[in-house]
Amino acid sequence: MPEISTNKRINDFLADEGKLLINNEWRSALSGKTFDTPNPTTGQTLATVADAQAEDVDAAVAAARTAFEGEWSALTPSARAKYLWKIADLIEEHAETLAELDSLDNGKPKLQAQFVDVAVSADVFRYMAGWCTKLEGNTMTVSTPYAPGAMFHSYTLREPLGVVGLIIPWNFPLMMCAWKLAPALACGNTAVLKPAEQTPLSALYLGELLIEAGLPAGVVNILTGQGETAGAPLSAHEDVDKISFTGSTEVGKLILGAARGNLKKVTLELGGKAPNIIFADADVQAAAEGAANAIFFNQGQVCCAGSRLYVEAPIYDQVIETLSTIARSIKVGDGREADTVMGPLVSAEQLARVSGFVEGGLADGATASAGGARIGGGGYFFQPTVLTSTRPDMAVVQEEIFGPVVVANRFENLEEVVAAANDSIYGLSAGVWTKDISRAHRVAKRIQAGTVWINCFNVLDASLPFGGYKQSGWGREFGHEVLNAYTQTKSVVAMI
Numbered sequence: 001m002p003e004i005s006t007n008k009r010i011n012d013f014l015a016d017e018g019k020l021l022i023n024n025e026w027r028s029a030l031s032g033k034t035f036d037t038p039n040p041t042t043g044q045t046l047a048t049v050a051d052a053q054a055e056d057v058d059a060a061v062a063a064a065r066t067a068f069e070g071e072w073s074a075l076t077p078s079a080r081a082k083y084l085w086k087i088a089d090l091i092e093e094h095a096e097t098l099a100e101l102d103s104l105d106n107g108k109p110k111l112q113a114q115f116v117d118v119a120v121s122a123d124v125f126r127y128m129a130g131w132c133t134k135l136e137g138n139t140m141t142v143s144t145p146y147a148p149g150a151m152f153h154s155y156t157l158r159e160p161l162g163v164v165g166l167i168i169p170w171n172f173p174l175m176m177c178a179w180k181l182a183p184a185l186a187c188g189n190t191a192v193l194k195p196a197e198q199t200p201l202s203a204l205y206l207g208e209l210l211i212e213a214g215l216p217a218g219v220v221n222i223l224t225g226q227g228e229t230a231g232a233p234l235s236a237h238e239d240v241d242k243i244s245f246t247g248s249t250e251v252g253k254l255i256l257g258a259a260r261g262n263l264k265k266v267t268l269e270l271g272g273k274a275p276n277i278i279f280a281d282a283d284v285q286a287a288a289e290g291a292a293n294a295i296f297f298n299q300g301q302v303c304c305a306g307s308r309l310y311v312e313a314p315i316y317d318q319v320i321e322t323l324s325t326i327a328r329s330i331k332v333g334d335g336r337e338a339d340t341v342m343g344p345l346v347s348a349e350q351l352a353r354v355s356g357f358v359e360g361g362l363a364d365g366a367t368a369s370a371g372g373a374r375i376g377g378g379g380y381f382f383q384p385t386v387l388t389s390t391r392p393d394m395a396v397v398q399e400e401i402f403g404p405v406v407v408a409n410r411f412e413n414l415e416e417v418v419a420a421a422n423d424s425i426y427g428l429s430a431g432v433w434t435k436d437i438s439r440a441h442r443v444a445k446r447i448q449a450g451t452v453w454i455n456c457f458n459v460l461d462a463s464l465p466f467g468g469y470k471q472s473g474w475g476r477e478f479g480h481e482v483l484n485a486y487t488q489t490k491s492v493v494a495m496i
């Protein structure tokens with residue numbers, strides 16, 4: 001069989017069976033179970049990895065607990081920071097390999113993986129490294145009505161939660177590891193990370209880098225496995241102090257239920273159906289290109305994708321024509337070819353889901369002004385799709401498709417479009433395109449979403465809080481707000 005890559009490291013890595021990382025040792029699942037991860041470009045098996053079960057979750061959590069109670073908590077904050085810096089350096093050193101692994105496993109274009117996923121991952125580790133030494137509390141002198149005359153010197157401590165379970169999706173395999181691990185470690189927690197079953201490879205490769213960085217045993221444990229057999233026992237585990245989850249709203253609700261047993265803390269970054277609003281005074285070319293990027297980046301498999309386009313009536317036809325022309329010109333193909341803009345969808349299930357939504361929308365009366373169908377062959381390719389003539393009650397308008405499908409709607413005025421934009425159970429992100437700066441801020445204030453982009457889209461940074469209003473989530477990733485997600489506050493009160 002021909003080698004899959006010209007990079008020997010990748011061929012060797014794929015040839016070995018992927019193991020679980022527990023206590024800095026690579027172990028098979030105790031049951032011996034494995035599963036295959038396919039290459040979405042061909043549908044062929046790419047690699048075989050261990051299929052963690054509840055007993056492996058127990059072992060990983062025990063290792064994380066021992067590390068938390070031992071060496072890791074004894075470290076100074078600046079010593080913790082050095083690990084995070086080192087991990088960032090190693091991610092950059094291995095950027096090409098990590099990018100190619102994510103491209104192979106997820107289907108995404110390799111260049112995008114390198115300049116977005118890998119670059120952001122290193123950046124997040126460095127950003128969070130800075131916080132290790134800045135986990136400050138407050139100092140107060142307090143008195144209380146029921147102890148007249150007494151004074152108390154009080155201060156707050158920000159302490160880690162303990163063992164955190166990190167459950168991540170397949171759309172940005174490496175980057176999601178970084179989004180969760182970097183703040184968890186910066187705040188002094190230990191972790192059990194479960195990558196998505198569709199894309200386990202870059203997490204395992206990252207595991208090798210964590211060992212190379214010298215991270216003490218048990219601080220990060222990595223379990224490849226399925227949602228129901230590995231994710232669910234991790235969420236329900238009595239000795240896990242917190243679950244940080246990114247994924248579907250449906251699974252987010254299951255995780256809440258599972259967390260009830262020991263009332264572990266939960267943060268959730270869930271689905272979205274972002275409105276992207278273009279007013280008639282916008283730069284039409286820039287807005288149409290922005291709308292294309294908002295929905296087609298990463299094959300539309302982005303929780304904050306601009307999947308509901310609202311265009312003011314006078315420029316509606318022009319925007320749809322420009323957007324559709326862009327959609328038709330996008331090169332969809334093998335993510336490792338340099339000119340590929342969109343790769344395949346991640347899996348056969350995802351292809352069936354996206355196809356099903358589009359077929360349903362067309363049957364309901366929508367029109368495809370670009371795309372609308374699968375691209376034949378062995379891989380899971382789908383055309384960049386623009387649907388027009390939609391109605392607010394259609395499933396394609398209400399539900400998260402998580403694919404390269406935008407529904408376009410015409411609007412007449414601001415009140416109408418704000419109401420339409422907010423008519424969703426989701427509230428993760430939104431876009432506004434206009435040259436009228438006051439209107440831009442007025443709309444930004446009225447949109448129910450955790451992030452609003454003005455004359456841009458998909459701009460995320462480690463310093464900016466990111467998370468959902470409504471059913472798009474609980475809590476925030478990034479910025480100083482992420483510290484709330486991975487620490488708890490202790491008040492200390494001393495009589496003086």
Ligand code: ADP
Binds near residue numbers: 249
């Ligand atoms: P998608 O539907 O896009 O695959 P999911 O929300 O199902 O996204 O998956 C996101 C992550 O949640 C994956 O790591 C998956 O294995 C995990 N997961 C799925 N079901 C459960 C569950 N019941 N409990 C915990 N984790 C789960």
